[in-house]
Amino acid sequence: METLTDLEAAALGCVHRHQPCTAHFVRTRFRTSPSARFSDSAGSVYPMMKRLEQRGLVASRERQEGRRRVRYLKCTAKGRTALGRWVGPPFGRDVGLTIDPLRTRMLYVELLEPARRAAWLDEAEQVLRQQDAQLDLLRAEAADPEQGDPDPWLQLAHENARLENQARLDWLRLARRRLRRQGLLD
Amino acid sequence: METLTDLEAAALGCVHRHQPCTAHFVRTRFRTSPSARFSDSAGSVYPMMKRLEQRGLVASRERQEGRRRVRYLKCTAKGRTALGRWVGPPFGRDVGLTIDPLRTRMLYVELLEPARRAAWLDEAEQVLRQQDAQLDLLRAEAADPEQGDPDPWLQLAHENARLENQARLDWLRLARRRLRRQGLLD
DNA sequence: TAAGGCATGTAAGACGTTACATGATTAC
């Protein structure tokens, strides 16, 4: 029974959706994807693909295109099965909670002088607003009929990012109110 | 200029808040913390503490308690500075977006047969509801005056987790409606 | 012709995971 890390699953899923495609293509996807951060370094992706192939989850064939050799990847039936199992259910324990770098940092905002605490809130809000604008663009792009059929799964992933981002903005406002009331700013 | 990974910052922050404390204490905190997942294995924590000490961010002294030797850790001034810098601002690029395992998986829910897609939504909702209940307990505990002064920063971290969790539940409902409408369930 | 993107990889070192290993103390 093959189990996948999130990184492996993201790579295998990318291959599955765009097969046949190159490892380089997967790297580019990872690098430009705005709603998830996976390691796109050559030193992680190429060895990982080799491992996935050794495990029989990916199949590759090398082709000569002009003077250039290109290795095309496909997801095998076994790979598809592993991907389905990774998607779940059942879920592991870690699926329940999001990782929010701002939440982690909030615990230690008290270490900043009160004036910088306000700046922290301002900057965080600005980051989230920019993120929101980016997600709006993405949403428009994903819904654009000119780009081919809109992918409902991708759209839902974007909705998730948007809603979580909104919740974080609400949270920042709450934090500002509460901290001000408690005299912990300025 | 010392930079910290999130794991290092979480450990250093824990030491700072509870100093003097042991590496074992930090491990236990990591293991039982419901709103963040950091590696609590001995193989990561003890070597990390040693590294932090070598970098001058943590100071330790070994004491004999009965027959037992215990190493107590403190955060140094340099450690505090590094922690403050990690908290930001300015923020790195990765601070903007949350990592949501359900979002990552949603992209590939289409691989499941329609009947299992509905089960996926059900199970996900159940996980988030359980999470919500746990967060409620935490919130009550953090606000309980009997536990000592309520820590506003910890409370805000809990609020963040709660609000994000609510947003994810809303998202699941949206997903269910939309997928049903598009005939992608059943 | 130079810059940047496409395309593939390797090597050294840092880090995390898993398992092992030891021993003291506390609660049942």
Next chain:
DNA sequence: GTAATCATGTAACGTCTTACATGCCTTA
């Protein structure tokens, strides 16, 4: 007395990061 918890670590292994290395193709 025995199981769980406190407490500290190490060793082997696998993986990720960073940097290096190569070469083709397209566009300005």
